[in-house]
């Protein structure tokens with residue numbers, strides 16, 4: 001059984017098993033704290049019955065006017081808990097929160113070489129809308145796919161009526 005609950009400050013000291021993955025970015029503490037303070041509803045963690053952090057998602061709502069949207073900043077599931085549909089559940093949760101906030105779409109960036117994540121986002125309905133050159137810095141900079149998902153929200157349906 002897996003619990004999805006809001007991320008807490010102390011989880012920052014317990015999520016190394018998830019972040020040791022080379023495709024998972026580790027940020028400075030202030031970055032996580034900023035997300036916890038501003039968008040706590042967008043920061044959710046998966047926990048096993050014996051208290052192991054299985055994965056998490058961190059995001060936000062941003063933009064103005066028709067660009068008001070949800071954004072996925074980080075999504076990672078620990079290797080031993082992959083392919084159980086957990087990332088899909090976290091994404092569904094973030095999309096639901098974005099719907100409730102009247103967001104027009106959800107977007108994210110993903111490494112062009114990250115075939116597993118690219119496949120997952122495509123399965124979830126996301127499309128590539130641009131390629132950002134050298135978005136990821138490193139020994140060799142890497143491009144990112146900017147992906148987005150548009151959902152017909154209640155407010156759009158009402159406008160269309």
Ligand SMILES: CC(C)(COP(=O)(O)OP(=O)(O)OC[C@H]1O[C@@H](n2cnc3c(N)ncnc32)[C@H](O)[C@@H]1OP(=O)(O)O)[C@@H](O)C(=O)NCCC(=O)NCCS
Pocket residue numbers: 021023024075076077078081082083084085086087088089109110111114116117119120121123
């Ligand atoms: C990408 C990641 C989050 C997927 O997590 P997950 O919990 O294993 O994903 P799910 O089980 O929800 O998979 C959803 C779909 O993604 C695709 N997928 C997931 N893992 C896959 C794999 N190894 N090979 C091919 N497709 C895969 C499948 O279509 C899958 O659906 P299916 O199992 O019904 O076929 C996980 O591999 C991860 O944490 N990777 C490292 C960090 C990362 O890349 N994060 C994304 C950064 S933008």
